[in-house]
Amino acid sequence: MDKDEQALKQTKSGDFSEWYNEVVQRAGLADYAPVAGCMVILPQGYALWEAVKSWFDTRIKKQGVKNVYFPLFIPERLLKKEAEHFTGFVPEVAFIQETGEGGEKEKYALRPSSETIITEEFAKRIRSWRDLPLKYNQWCNIVRWETKATKLFLRTREFLWQEGHTLYETQKEAEKEVWDILHLYKELMETQLAIPVVGGKKTKKETFAGAEYTTSLEALMPSGRALQMGTSHYLGTNFSKPFAVRFVDRNEKEAIPHQNSWGISTRLLGAVVMVHGDDKGMVLPPAIAPTQLVIVPIIFEQSKAAVLKAAKELETRLQKQFRVVLDDRDQYSSGWKFNQWELEGVPLRIEIGPKDLEKNQVVVVRRDTGKKAALSLKDLETHIAGLLTVIQKSLFEKAKIWQDEHTVVAKTVEDIKQAIEKLSWAKVNWCGGECETKLEPLAADIRVLPEGEHATGSCVLCGKKATTVALVGKAY
Amino acid sequence: MDKDEQALKQTKSGDFSEWYNEVVQRAGLADYAPVAGCMVILPQGYALWEAVKSWFDTRIKKQGVKNVYFPLFIPERLLKKEAEHFTGFVPEVAFIQETGEGGEKEKYALRPSSETIITEEFAKRIRSWRDLPLKYNQWCNIVRWETKATKLFLRTREFLWQEGHTLYETQKEAEKEVWDILHLYKELMETQLAIPVVGGKKTKKETFAGAEYTTSLEALMPSGRALQMGTSHYLGTNFSKPFAVRFVDRNEKEAIPHQNSWGISTRLLGAVVMVHGDDKGMVLPPAIAPTQLVIVPIIFEQSKAAVLKAAKELETRLQKQFRVVLDDRDQYSSGWKFNQWELEGVPLRIEIGPKDLEKNQVVVVRRDTGKKAALSLKDLETHIAGLLTVIQKSLFEKAKIWQDEHTVVAKTVEDIKQAIEKLSWAKVNWCGGECETKLEPLAADIRVLPEGEHATGSCVLCGKKATTVALVGKAY
Incomplete structure (x- = not known):
């Protein structure tokens, strides 16, 4: 390969999407697989994933989380036990119809997420408050049969992730963990990947199927689209109830434990490329660079x-x-x-x-x-x-300045529209109600309700009293 | 749980198989899953797998092996490119019939092993001898739709493993690696798991589907059955030819690279339980014990x-x-x-x-x-x-003495029969020919041709001149 062949054909300021594809492949991060909708994670990409894993795995182990491995196959009857969860996932679930050991035909889902099969095991493993909290995590592959076009790291039919599943005696403890994990994710993204993120709750519409509420971290990509970087869900007793998970509490009474789940995936690697890459290719944050x-x-x-x-x-x-x-x-x-x-x-x-x-x-x-x-x-x-150290900081700061410049306070729907045209997301006051659907014509939605920010005045969409600040943008 | 409930119901010298199941579950290593033929790997089991991973991963990385991740899904047309490989695997392959991105219907196998899809990528990644050797490895789940009864860790429809896939310029280099890896596996098993193993080539009949030859490590379990602990295959050009993997060699001529593959799986954890466990439960070798x-x-x-x-x-x-x-x-x-x-x-x-x-x-x-x-x-x-250190050594020595005592030199088929009845395997002289089938009535076969041992005299099965020593036993 001579020098001319080495140069990228695309530029970041040109066709961003084509530039992204070229960098991912040419920098040896990932490749299209000979199977529709899937990717091959190449050595450079996998080494980055290992850096993410190692950082996060060490920290959750210190908090008492235990790694486990649950089957890829989830019987359809289990998936159906939590009705919202099933309805939410079924359009993108791949099933196999196979013969069980007893000769019976059964339909198995390839796991789109493992709440159901893990909750089924939880029911066997707790009896008393002494068995709580119970904290499991697994690093595994996930299958979601996407019908939209593949985007390496961002949207593939199979990807790698980590999914934490935990049970607590009380709602208070469970909810504390939801936010603690979100903050740990934020630390990972900001100190290791050098990507500034905004954390907070999702709206009801964007809540994980089966959760009481979802918290999320969002980052604005140079394309002007927001990327969901990680989520931490409070499931309440929505799974533990139908799966009959029970324990004897400190007062000798039967109680239902409170449950969380949380995850980050190989999608993060796509964000690193998009945020830091340039016209010469990939730019690696020193903290996670396989070669520094x-x-x-x-x-x-x-x-x-x-x-x-x-x-x-x-x-x-x-x-x-x-x-x-x-x-x-x-x-x-x-x-x-x-x-x-x-x-x-x-x-x-x-x-x-x-x-x-x-x-x-x-x-x-x-x-x-x-x-x-x-x-x-x-x-x-x-x-x-x-x-x-200087490079690590400087990558973060550059990205933070860009993100701040592309965070526009919007007072009207027209402001939001203009923000989106300028590759920005818009910060608005919102009532928390049904008016969210008014964003559909803009092909935008509420990405997150930023933690710790408080609204004053009236809702930008319907004029009612605002109850929260919301970040509105286009999403990947 | 009171003390009586804590005690195991089974003894190792009683119903060995039931004892094994009880120890695996009660020691928190694994559990049956709510999906036929599958297992849940629990925290204690997964921590052992992490110890195995960490030891081996560090060592192969030092040898220049790069970790990657390939899709779970292998299009049937790829799996068919190496005819023997396809024929060998197809009885236990699970398929899904799905719609590809272009709307076409395609049959995808859930990977039973990844030679085909990885070789397809190899073809894209090498051009010249400068790109060789190319050494990939992945830690992933594998699906083989077993029809026999499940045995936790030893036979499940999904398990975890590591599969190394490498390409070399010359046969000599490739074959050297086959044995180097086998010896590294042996070191892992003997110094970390404290399990003595016998390494060597497999017979043609037991060779991996698509390989030129297979080398393997075998350990004799207290049940008198041999367990295949790991394999390292020389694939020659059997895959690189049909997949059109070519490179320009040092003489500027087109050449076909030589290929290997090698793997160990979560099955190893079953061996640790069987070899070291006792009537009180699990006995962990200190080197891999999550808690020492x-x-x-x-x-x-x-x-x-x-x-x-x-x-x-x-x-x-x-x-x-x-x-x-x-x-x-x-x-x-x-x-x-x-x-x-x-x-x-x-x-x-x-x-x-x-x-x-x-x-x-x-x-x-x-x-x-x-x-x-x-x-x-x-x-x-x-x-x-x-x-x-003493415990680690002593566990190995105890197991080695037991294995030596259960390795019987057999001069006749009747000797083999008696050895098997005494929970032993038999060391015999063998001609290397078709007479291997004579072992079928004993429900035994040739497990391995021990490396470095040389035959004299005549074949125990057919009386022809012996060319090799063979270890005969029942297998898991």
């Missing part, structure tokens, strides 16, 4: 041995503290390598050539800004650590 | 505060080096706790009571032998680390 720095030796024939030796020593030295790759491949030019690593989004490139050897220095280039600096080999670790 | 030691404070009213304080301090101290749980629950008696932790198989129990406080000591009890010892608080870490 690449060392490229600058080779001239007469100094080759010395430069390669120094590069190798540098790799050994920096590996102790960072995720490093030494690209000493002979068959590619330095220019080709620069382009390739920029395409993949590695945060820092370290060039080391004969002149650098003389001066006891290296040249360090930032992926996000392209800024070059010569750094002394002395204290190099401190400088690199500093640079990685 | 449990601290149980011995409570008397007058010394309660002091003992709890000391126990808490001990927990904090030992957590720095070991996986520790402090069981300071008020609602259970010490005796109940002892039984419960024995059922779960935690390697060491540490008791701390008022007398121990006086003497600056704790009482340490080994799960595997029941042996008790008072240990000084001084240098406690060193003693515990020593004990855990």
Whole structure:
């Protein structure tokens, strides 16, 4: 592949959707699969998912959550036990009709979400308040037979996720966890993925099928569309009741536990591409970058041995503290390598050539800004650590400024329309009522009711007294 | 649950199969699912799987293997491209008939193994010898629609596994990896799971559908049945040819790469239960035990505060080096706790009571032998680390002695028959020919041709010149 072939054909400010597809594939994150509506998650994409998993998994384990694995197959009779849940999911459920062990024919859903089959097991595992809280989580594949066009990471018929399912003695404890998890997700997104998000409740219309209420985190993408980044649901006793989950409480009385579920998926990786990527390809936040720095030796024939030796020593030295790759491949030019690593989004490139050897220095280039600096080999670790922190912060801040600039306070429906045309979402006062449907002609809806914000004045849609602030936008 | 309810109803020397089921469920490893033929992997079981994953994943990553994720769905047309593979798998493949994005009806298999869909992607990803070797691995669920009765961990319609898929320039490199991986699996099984295994090639009859040859690791279970613990296949060009995977080699000529695949599954957890478990429940090898030691404070009213304080301090101290749980629950008696932790198989129990406080000591009890010892608080870490090493070794040695005692050199078919009746497998000389079928009346077959062993004399089955040693037994 020569240099011209390396360059992206699309630009971010051009056809955003085509640019996104090209970056995802060319940066080795994911590919279309030879099966309609599905994706292959390639090594770079999977490594990002592993970074997300590792960060989140460590934290929920500290809170006493236990990982488990439940079957992919959910008997239709179980899925039907919570009526709203079934109705909500059935249009996108894939079923297989198979013969059970006893010879009976049964219809099995490929799990669109596992509330039902996990609640069925919960009923077996609790007897007393001593068995609570019970906190399960699983990392698994999910099947939702989408009929809309596939979008890598954002909409595929199979994706990977984490689903937490927990049971508590009291509503208060359960509701506390709903928000604690939402805040933990927010921390993941903002400190690791460097993506600013707005958290809060969803409207009734957008509530998870079977939940009392849903909380969600939303991020505005450069396309002007909001992406739902993660959800945390309070299910109340909606599942535990029909599944007959009961326990003897502290007063020796039979009680029904309160239940939550919460999840994030590989969709997050799509957000990272959209928010940080540029016309050269992917830009990886250092916190989750599978490779944080690449060392490229600058080779001239007469100094080759010395430069390669120094590069190798540098790799050994920096590996102790960072995720490093030494690209000493002979068959590619330095220019080709620069382009390739920029395409993949590695945060820092370290060039080391004969002149650098003389001066006891290296040249360090930032992926996000392209800024070059010569750094002394002395204290190099401190400088690199500093640079990685700066890049991580700067990616977040840049995204936050963009999001703030694209958050428009709207006083009328016309304001909302104009905001959406300018790739923004609109912050409005809302009554909390049925008037939400008035947004349909704009192909927009209420994405989230931002936590901690309070409305004054009247509803932007119907003029009644406003009870809440709402963020309105187009969604993916 | 009182003490009598805590005790197992089955014994290992009684109905082995029922004992196994009881231990798996009561120790919180797995449960039957509300869907025929499937299992729920419970927290204790999943934590063991995570220990296996973490050990193996770290090692293959060091060898340059990259994790990926491919779709669960494999179009039937892909599965059919390698004829033997299709014929071998189709009896146990679950299919869904679904509508693709373009409106076409297509039959999708739920992956029974992913050679086909991964090879299809390989064709897109290599052009030149520079792109080789290409090493992918995925941790995922697998569906094989078994018609035999379910056995938790050993035979279920869905299970979890790891499947490695690699491509090499030359046959030599590929074949080297086949054995390297087999030896890495062996190290995992022997040093982590403490289970002795015999590795070697499988016979043609037992070769993976589509492979040139299969290597395997086999362990003899206390039931006298051999369990296939892991396999590593040399696929040659059997898949790369029909899938048109080609590359330009170092001589600028078009060449076909050589391919391997290899896997281990959650079945390994069943082997751990069978080999190490006893009449009190599970016995966990310290290397993979989610909890290595449990601290149980011995409570008397007058010394309660002091003992709890000391126990808490001990927990904090030992957590720095070991996986520790402090069981300071008020609602259970010490005796109940002892039984419960024995059922779960935690390697060491540490008791701390008022007398121990006086003497600056704790009482340490080994799960595997029941042996008790008072240990000084001084240098406690060193003693515990020593004990855990001893337990790990001793579990392996005990299993090895048992396996050696149940490995019988057989000179006649009658010898084989007798060996099998004595819950053993038989080591025989074999010609490598068609006479293998003569074992069918014994409901036995050749499990493996042990690596590094050489035959002399004549074939035990047909009298022709022996070419190899073979291990004959009943299989799970």
